[in-house]
Amino acid sequence: MKLIQHQPATNASRFDQFVDEFFNRGLNSFFGGDHFASSPSVNVFETNTDYLIEVAAPGLEKQDFEVKVEGEFLIISSEKAQRAGQETDGKYLRKEFNYATFSRSFRLPDSVQADQIKASYENGVLNLTLPKSEMEVQKYRTIEIE
């Protein structure tokens, strides 16, 4: 029972993501001197009762995220509308990160209660708590020694 990151083979946003990355890279990237991050890093932990997912997506607001369960997949995405005037406030001399548009999917283990998933956004990290089903939790109960 593992949370395995899922990369859908046919995903319409794939192309957008490519275009986004392509045009946001500095000229440097063509010569191998630069890097650009638009897909967030993820930590996954397991406790006796829950799976915990931490998504590092700094610079967003909680309403920019969409978290949904489709079949056996948990899909975390963001769509940040460019605020009017935001781009004209200044000129980017260097751009190494922008998490305004991303999508990451995870295959959920059967033991997760999909309707009980909770999410919060704090300090640039989206925290998700995925509770395990009662059956799964009971496997881990400790037995009191009399």
Add this chain to the structure above:
Amino acid sequence: MMHVVVQPRILRQAAEKNSNPVAASERVSLPAANIVAVESGWNIQIAAPGLTKESFQLKVEGRNLELRAAYPSTEADGQKRLRREFGEGVLSRTFQLPDTADTTAIQARYEAGVLTIHLPKKAPVKVEIA
């Protein structure tokens, strides 16, 4: 293979200095940074999710601006790590500041996992013509 590194004209990242010796167990990584030129100067945005503003150390040494932030080392009890891609070790990065930056008036703010450092331009010196 051709490998050309084009240095941005205004802010160059100085070579990582060994002024902060770290324990071998500390993983040091380079945080991603955006640099935006604004009317009053420059804004440096550092991607540093999952910290607090107290985690950061910013210091100016000569023309270098040194940033350092350490993640808390402990993992919560009873948690099994299945995947870890961020939030460990130390973030460290040094920027070489332009001569026109006023290093005495640098301001920083931590919000939504982004540390924004505002680097103001020096006020222009006006010469009175007698």
